[in-house]
Amino acid sequence: MEKERTTAMNDLIAQFENERNILIYGEVNAEMALRVMLLLRKFDQDDPDEPIYLYINSPGGNVSDGLMIVDNMDLVHAPVYTVVVGLAASMGAVIATAGEKGHRYILANSQLMIHQPWNNINGGAGIKQSDMAAMAKELTNTRNKLERVMQRNANVSLEEIHNACELDNFLDPDEAIAMGLCDKVIQGNKTGKVE
Numbered sequence: 001m002e003k004e005r006t007t008a009m010n011d012l013i014a015q016f017e018n019e020r021n022i023l024i025y026g027e028v029n030a031e032m033a034l035r036v037m038l039l040l041r042k043f044d045q046d047d048p049d050e051p052i053y054l055y056i057n058s059p060g061g062n063v064s065d066g067l068m069i070v071d072n073m074d075l076v077h078a079p080v081y082t083v084v085v086g087l088a089a090s091m092g093a094v095i096a097t098a099g100e101k102g103h104r105y106i107l108a109n110s111q112l113m114i115h116q117p118w119n120n121i122n123g124g125a126g127i128k129q130s131d132m133a134a135m136a137k138e139l140t141n142t143r144n145k146l147e148r149v150m151q152r153n154a155n156v157s158l159e160e161i162h163n164a165c166e167l168d169n170f171l172d173p174d175e176a177i178a179m180g181l182c183d184k185v186i187q188g189n190k191t192g193k194v195e
Contacts, residue, residue, distance in 0.1 A: 007047055014049075015161075017039060019057070020042055020043050020046075020050060020052050020053060021052075021053045021054065021055060022036055022039045022040070022043075022052065022055070022057050023055050024036060024055065024056045024057070024069070024092065024095060025055075025057050025058065026057075026058060026059075026160055027057075027058065027059060027060070027061040027062075027068060027089045028058055028060060028061030028062055028065050028066045028069070028092060028095070029061050029062055029065055030062065030063075030065050030071075031175065032065065033062075033065035033068040033069050034164075036054070036068070036069050036070060037069065037072045037167065038070070039052075040052060040072045040073065040075075040076050040078075040132050041072070041076065043076075044076035044078045045079055047078065048076070048077035048078050049077075049078065050078060051078060051079045051080070051081050051100070051103070052076070052078050052079070052080050052081070053080075053081050053082045053083060054073075054080060054082045054096075054099065055085050056081065056082060056083065056085065056086075056088045056092050056096050056097065057084075057085050057086035057087060057088070057092075057184070058087070058088060058089065058091070058092030058095070059087065059089045059090065059092065060083055060089045060090025060091040060092050060093070060094075061091050062091070063088070063117055063146070064093055064141055065091075066091035066092075066095055066099070067145070067149075067162060068092065068095075068110070069095055069148055070095060070098045073095075073098055073099070074098070079100040079103065080098075080100055081099055081103035081104070081105065082095065082096045082097075082099030082100075082103070082104045082105065082168075083105045083106070083186070084096050084100070084105065084107060084108070084110045084111075084112065084176075084182065085110060086106050086107075086108040086110055086111075087110065087111050087113065088106075088110070088111070088112050088113070089112070089113035090114075090115060090117075091146075091149070093112045093113060093114050093181070094114075094146050094149050096113075096181070096182065097149065097153060097154070097181045097182070098149055098152075098153075099153075101153045101183065101190040102151065103183065103185050104153070104181070104182045104183045104184075105183065105185075105186050106173045106176055106177075106184075106185055106186065107173075107185070107186050108173060108185055108186065108188075109168050110177045111130050111171060111172060111176075112170075112171045112181055112182065113168055113170045114150065114164060114165050114169050114171070115165050115167060115168045115169060115182075116139075116143050116165045116166065117139055117142045117143050117146060118139075142160075144167070146165075147161045147162055147165060150181060151190065153180060153181075154179055154180035154181055154195075155175055155178070155179060155180030156179050156180060158167045160167050160179075160190055161179075163164060164179070173185040
């Protein structure tokens with residue numbers, strides 16, 4: 001029974017992705033980033049003028065893997081539209097904000113959560129001061145990079161993005177739109193299409 005459900009779900013996902021839709025569901029990691037990159041490239045090669053939709057429900061994850069997705073969104077010629085369908089947190093929020101300006105959607109009951117990057121220093125084990133200083137510098141560089149990605153399509157300054165990321169900052173659709181991190185709330189229209 002479980003195998004049949006898994007097979008049916010995989011079939012539904014394959015059908016969904018055949019229509020130029022990509023799911024970013026769950027933790028952002030290397031495997032997901034590779035799958036997203038390959039699909040972006042395939043869809044772009046198939047038709048560089050037709051939009052590609054990224055549907056995002058993610059608690060975030062690995063920054064390098066997420067930036068790999070963002071870089072490939074920027075590299076393809078096809079416009080990449082993003083749709084938040086639940087929670088786009090941390091790296092998930094960065095990916096959501098990196099979509100084509102004017103086409104960064106959020107469902108009515110969805111949220112963005114932005115914050116500064118963090119590092120579980122060596123799993124809680126001891127660490128040398130010099131290593132800690134190097135990690136602090138890298139975290140600062142990473143934070144600046146992520147904030148620049150979010151700010152490039154935003155309606156607010158880099159300083160406002162920086163201040164908003166001080167703590168875990170949960171934004172409802174109206175707040176995300178006011179900051180320019182999303183462009184439009186999608187209300188139910190019963191068509192099944194993003195409009």
